[in-house]
Amino acid sequence: MAIATTDPLLGRLVDGRYEIVARVARGGMATVYRATDRRLDREVAIKVMHPHLADGVDGAAFVSRFRREARAAARLTHPGVVAVYDQGVDGDTSYLAMEYVPGTNLRRELHTSGALTLGRTLDVLAQVLAALAAAHRKGLVHRDVKPENVLVVGDGEGDVAPDAAVKVADFGLARAVTEVTTTTTGTVLGTVAYLAPEVITSGSCDARTDVYAVGVLAYELATGTLPYAGETPIQVAFHHVHEDLPAPSGRVDWLPGGLDALVGTFTARDPALRPADAGVALEAVETLRASLDPEVLSRRAEPAGPRAAEAAGPAAPGALAGGAEGTDVAEGTDAVDEIPTAFFQEVSPSAPSQPTDLLVEQPTEVYRRPSRRRRAVAWALTLVLVLAGGGLGTWWWFADGPGAWTSVPTGVAGVPADDARTTLERSGLDTTTSRAFHDDVPEGSVVTTVPAPGDRVRTDGSVELVVSRGVQMLTVPRELVGADRKDATAALKDAGFSVGEPTDAHDDEAPRGEVLDVSVAEGSRQRHDTVVTLTVSDGPAPVQVPQEVGKEKDAAVADLEGLGLVVKVGDPEYSEDVPKGHVLAQDPEQGATAHRTDTVTLTISQGPPLVEVPNVVGKRSEPARKALEKAGFEVKENAYLGGLLDTVRFQDTTGEAPKGSTVTLTVW
Structure with a gap:
């Protein structure tokens, strides 16, 4: 019989703002x-940390670390990083509000499809390293790079393209959780398959640790399996510490030697032999891709062994939000992700176990009345135990009881850092300093403290002063004018700016979509919350073509050019109706819509056509008139002596003449 369970958070309003819709x-x-998010009316992912992490004596320490790591992650802005919008604590619920990413993750893609093509593998590695490089430049280390934390972006309807972009999630959370679980449970949380040797042996971690994890990820994506799939966590950790990672071509023989070299460099057991950070590693990936033949890049490995995804367990299907690092909505096991801290001291699968309990049996004695001496000894022992108990109680009071805790002084936010440091030191508290941008708190003054003012802190503890760096200023990219609107918008967003709706403007020379102007000066420093507006060309302005037929040529050309149109004069044509030198026809016609710089073609009249003038000299006036009129001419007569003999003696036009012109006859 199936037992249905209900998640108590479903339908709940977290922190009075986030309405939980689905797990x-x-x-x-x-x-x-x-x-x-009811306040901003947008869909978000809410990551709720398991309550047990905040339980016990170290619960306050976890909440403090959780807030600190969330703030650090929120400062990281990059297209390849899942954005952190907000963090908070609602009762016993510690949560992050993050970007909701529809799609799946790399673990699911490996589980369903096996190995990726070599080209897709290098593309994914490049995107992951680009995101990590942005973090490393800000001094942030991920610490838990694995397929579950690499989200594959879908189209919002569950479909994922073969070349879909990826985003990296969960920056800093591994650190916050590990610091607590290490001290409280003796267990380090992390995926042992991707842990660098130095993490296993000493717990140290820097940017090169992330590079190591990316090297293991490269092996898995290219071959479809982990290097040590199917072994226990202790065995896998032993391999990482004492052996070099095997070459991918050892499992898939056609994989190029360049990939072997890349994986070997990324996973060098000595951190000094690895790329210094993700930026250097990214250059190596891009160089390798450029050197490979397209046919090789299109190939996909088909390893004989079980896929790593199957060995690692199920992954969350469907839309993922802000990095679901475990199973889907069903409960899963985390055994593969846990290593006892004792293992960090000596990595040896054959180390003999030591007994931890010793059972001692005492024989039963027959009761005898204690002697006076024995009674005195008993009283003395009782007194010693009472005094010892008092000493232990005193020790407990000041070591871990109420006497071990105090409150962070109030009134330190908004004051200069030196003054706040003095206030805390007077309360016996050590201080550390971190810096963060803030729009309202002046540079050098305290934004807040961790733990927050009024929160509990151990009397021998340390309070972190978050000191304002002032308003964050960003540099406006150059060469925006003349660029395509999409490219300019992307450059501004990559620089951290918000881009407003563009302003359209007509321009005779700039093609549609080209940036004509920017609302702020290129290369200038602007506040991070400045909304940059682009003025974008909408191409030449539209105009209505006027009527030019019948106008004299020069006047018509002047009219059209005055509207920004280009005039082309076509071959002239004869016309009996339109005078010579005037416009006979135009294309486009009157009333058509064109744009400035468009071409209008004019046909100019040559006047009437030339025709042969009949020779009527010697003819009677009447037949002469009819012959000329039949040929298309007008006839004028000059009669001498009253036209006594009625004979044409002269005509003023012979040969060819424009049809319709006048021929004058002299008759006498």
């Missing part, structure tokens, strides 16, 4: 929900 995925650290 998307559940993993070792958190459960991810799809939610609606």
